[in-house]
Amino acid sequence: MRAVTVTADHRLTASDVPEPIPAPGEVLVDVIAAGVNRADLAQAAGSYPPPPGASPLLGLEVSGRRRDTGEEVVALLAGGGYAETVAVPEAHLLPVPRGLSSIEAAGLVEVAATVVSNLVIEGGLPAGAYEAMPGTRPTVLIHGGTGGIGAFAIQFARSCGARVLTTVGSDEAIATAARLGADRTWNRRTTDIFDAVLAEGGADIVLDVVGGSALAGNVRVLREFGRLLVIGTLGGTTGDLDLGALMARRARIIATTLRSRGVEDKARILRRTHELVWPMIEDGSIVVPVQQVLPLEEAERAHAVLRDGGHLGKVILEVR
Structure with a gap:
């Protein structure tokens, strides 16, 4: 064959x-x-x-x-x-x-299974961690909003009732992410993403394809009981982790793969x-x-x- x-x-x-x-x-x-x-x-x-x-x-x-x-x-x-x-x-x-x-x-199927296993099964969307907070609309930060995973994740999270924040690699892609359903989108090349997310109140769930170089910033934007889901290492496999910040938020870091x-x-x-x-x-x-x-x-x-x-x-x- x-x-x-x-x-x-x-x-x-x-x-x-x-x-x-x-x-x-x-x-x-x-x-x-x-x-x-x-x-x-x-x-x-x-x-x-x-x-x-x-x-x-x-x-x-x-x-x-x-x-x-x-x-x-x-x-x-x-x-x-x-x-x-x-x-x-x-x-x-x-x-x-x-x-x-x-x-x-x-x-x-690969992107759908990856997003569901992380946002829903591991991340608690749309129930899970939010069952104790009825009426609360969770905020999800998705890195790489116009890639295969990101484009699907924006639509899925929005359909589950989440408020969606995302990052893209160009000004032109901002409008694309908005059409997919993102509430706020930033060009990661021209914006301090983590300051921008904090200005929006932080995130309950972060879906991250970057890895090590984004670790400290991702932890910084987590809300109380937040979950950081690492599914890629485009920015390296190691990074700085402030355990104090993680503990103060009672947050979790979950790293997953689907293939194995x-x-x-x-x-x-x-x-x-x-x-x-x-x-x-x-x-x-x-x-x-x-x-x-x-x-x-x-x-x-x-x-x-x-x-x-x-x-x-x-x-x-x-x-x-």
Whole structure:
């Protein structure tokens, strides 16, 4: 089958590789399209190896057709999506939402599961920490508001009733974030983000893709009982932590990944994601912005779009 592999010098190249053999509990999915994620760039660079037992190929999410039933599905993967066929646990499949094309659907499940697992399951949105404060509208700060995760998270948090603050990389992107539903947006290149967030009263939940360099500022803007959810390390893996400030706020820092979770843990997250997100997709509350669709063989170009930044939503590789 056709696939994209990574060379010894970290280039992406089209190759012929054996078709995967499904393990017990897995099914084969013939891939229509694959979503491109920053984790793919890290793996290609040699800094994010796949979990034990996962496919060595890139790709954490696809849309496609179950070979056994012909049903159109989306699949959450630990690897293998940049290929014509994937083997995936049946529990990690969800139907394509009504009204969403197969191309758009390829960029949905990984971001949706990441956002739900962090904002809802770990962060307590829309209930959790706020059950003791009826009538309070939680404030969520989302870093990187026009990327794949950020564009989805803004819409989801807004649909859950949150007040949404976000950061972007240009003045032009401020209007884009507003259209997605952000209440306040700042250009991180020209604004002291954390002073601006404090002027807005701080945040109950922070969804952070930056990591180390933003750690101190993120803690500084947390409200009492706030939660900082770290899902990326674009700004490094280490930073300064004021434990006194964290303790005074009775706040939490939670760092998560989705890829390396066990089969049942992922299935639990996907059930919650299906319950919450699919109705929002189907009634138009959430759209899946797609920046660019490229053929599988142009995966290198797709990665360059993410490296360059400034994109809105997802980059998709079309396989069939």
